[in-house]
Amino acid sequence: MKYRDEYRTPDAARGYADAIARITTRPWTLMEVCGGQTHAIVRFGIDQLLPESISLIHGPGCPVCVTPIAYIDKALEIAGLPGVILCTFGDMLRVPGTHSDLSAARARGADIRVVYSPLEALTMARENPGHEVVFFAVGFETTAPANAMAVYQAERAGLENFSVLVSQVLVPPAIRALLERPGNQVQGFLAAGHVCTITGYEEYEPIARKHGVPIVVTGFEPLDILEGVYRCVRQLERGENCVENQYSRAVRRPGNAMAQHVIQAVFQVVPRQWRGMGGIPDSGLGVAPAYRSFDAETRFGAVNGEVEAQGECLSGAVLRGEVRPDQCPAFGTRCTPERPLGVTMVSEEGACAAYYRYRRPAGGQARE
Amino acid sequence: MCLAVPGRLISIDGDDPLTRQGRVDFGGVIKSVNLAYVPEVQEQDYVLVHVGFAITIVDPREAERVFEYLRTLEQEADEPQ
Numbered sequence: 001m002k003y004r005d006e007y008r009t010p011d012a013a014r015g016y017a018d019a020i021a022r023i024t025t026r027p028w029t030l031m032e033v034c035g036g037q038t039h040a041i042v043r044f045g046i047d048q049l050l051p052e053s054i055s056l057i058h059g060p061g062c063p064v065c066v067t068p069i070a071y072i073d074k075a076l077e078i079a080g081l082p083g084v085i086l087c088t089f090g091d092m093l094r095v096p097g098t099h100s101d102l103s104a105a106r107a108r109g110a111d112i113r114v115v116y117s118p119l120e121a122l123t124m125a126r127e128n129p130g131h132e133v134v135f136f137a138v139g140f141e142t143t144a145p146a147n148a149m150a151v152y153q154a155e156r157a158g159l160e161n162f163s164v165l166v167s168q169v170l171v172p173p174a175i176r177a178l179l180e181r182p183g184n185q186v187q188g189f190l191a192a193g194h195v196c197t198i199t200g201y202e203e204y205e206p207i208a209r210k211h212g213v214p215i216v217v218t219g220f221e222p223l224d225i226l227e228g229v230y231r232c233v234r235q236l237e238r239g240e241n242c243v244e245n246q247y248s249r250a251v252r253r254p255g256n257a258m259a260q261h262v263i264q265a266v267f268q269v270v271p272r273q274w275r276g277m278g279g280i281p282d283s284g285l286g287v288a289p290a291y292r293s294f295d296a297e298t299r300f301g302a303v304n305g306e307v308e309a310q311g312e313c314l315s316g317a318v319l320r321g322e323v324r325p326d327q328c329p330a331f332g333t334r335c336t337p338e339r340p341l342g343v344t345m346v347s348e349e350g351a352c353a354a355y356y357r358y359r360r361p362a363g364g365q366a367r368e
Numbered sequence: 369m370c371l372a373v374p375g376r377l378i379s380i381d382g383d384d385p386l387t388r389q390g391r392v393d394f395g396g397v398i399k400s401v402n403l404a405y406v407p408e409v410q411e412q413d414y415v416l417v418h419v420g421f422a423i424t425i426v427d428p429r430e431a432e433r434v435f436e437y438l439r440t441l442e443q444e445a446d447e448p449q
Contacts, residue, residue, distance in 0.1 A: 117421070194372045194416070194423070246434075249430040250372075251424070256424060
């Protein structure tokens with residue numbers, strides 16, 4: 001596939017790995033923010049191509065993983081009401097709530113449907129006028145324009161049986177929160193390229209300056225990630241802290257103006273609870289007052305977001321980058337994708353799922 | 369979840385800027401995609417598609433840059449210090 005395969009060529013990857021080795025004189029710790037990047041790193045063994053002195057810490061960039069349990073419980077509560085069709089991305093189905101998950105609720109008869117796009121949920125509302133159709137709108141900035149557009153079009157079409165349960169989160173406040181945590185180890189960031197197609201990267205510039213960290217907007221293919229690491233290490237070696245754009249084929253500095261316009265119309269910035277990180281001010285999006293009637297929390301009651309205890313599961317520490325998945329005592333034994341203890345093992349983009357799939361402990365069989 | 373896949377826009381249907389759809393070819397698999405967020409897109413452009421929406425147009429010149437940059441780094445390494 002064009003614009004994918006060419007960025008996976010082994011010779012060029014080795015070329016970048018050699019270039020990184022040539023400029024590295026000291027240990028450096030970088031964080032890739034996005035779960036998609038984590039998967040690429042683990043799948044293609046990019047971390048193993050790097051000099052040992054460079055550590056990649058996996059960040060909290062999996063929206064399914066950071067969605068608090070209270071939202072899963074609310075989705076379950078709504079799905080259990082008569083006449084409701086709950087639509088969700090497939091990733092959310094097996095995320096454990098306090099007592100159950102959406103997959104189990106569906107098996108018990110709740111009308112829960114997996115959609116690929118929020119617009120499918122909108123179509124379902126048009127086709128089922130006697131039902132309340134609720135879309136579980138989870139995501140980072142990349143998904144916000146799609147989720148916002150569903151609400152925007154519902155309002156335009158006068159669809160009164162459509163609403164959204166919103167758990168939208170924002171990357172820059174999470175980066176700030178990570179940098180301000182005591183004992184922070186991260187010296188440079190690979191920012192999530194697809195998030196920045198929407199937002200651009202101006203908002204990252206004051207973060208880089210204030211905290212003295214380089215931030216490189218980075219794509220998702222092996223060469224993208226290797227070039228992102230190169231640019232980040234080069235800045236660290238030179239004592240610089242700028243924002244660079246590695247993913248220039250897809251990201252422009254101001255981002256996508258049309259998408260930002262629709263997001264700002266439909267949503268407003270709100271504080272959010274993050275699984276593993278707790279409450280972060282201004283780190284999420286909620287439905288704006290003008291579209292309040294499309295907010296599932298208006299129709300079905302507000303979510304009470306408490307930060308939950310995790311038991312044996314270390315997913316909170318994994319999400320903060322403090323523990324690598326394979327350092328968890330339950331990893332691959334008491335915790336597997338089939339019987340997950342925590343959400344980072346459930347989600348396709350969770351760091352634990354990536355390690356389970358591509359870095360099975362000795363004796364395990366790798367699937368790929 | 370923030371996965372976005374590159375594909376080639378082969379046709380555009382509709383005039384309403386909010387609901388304009390395109391047929392996008394992902395290496396032989398054709399899908400219908402909302403084009404509201406890429407108003408300047410033209411047929412044959414490559415777009416990145418996320419949950420049914422084209423979110424950006426791939427810049428073909430910038431797409432070469434990762435290879436050009438690597439060549440520069442390798443030339444620097446070959447030059448005598």
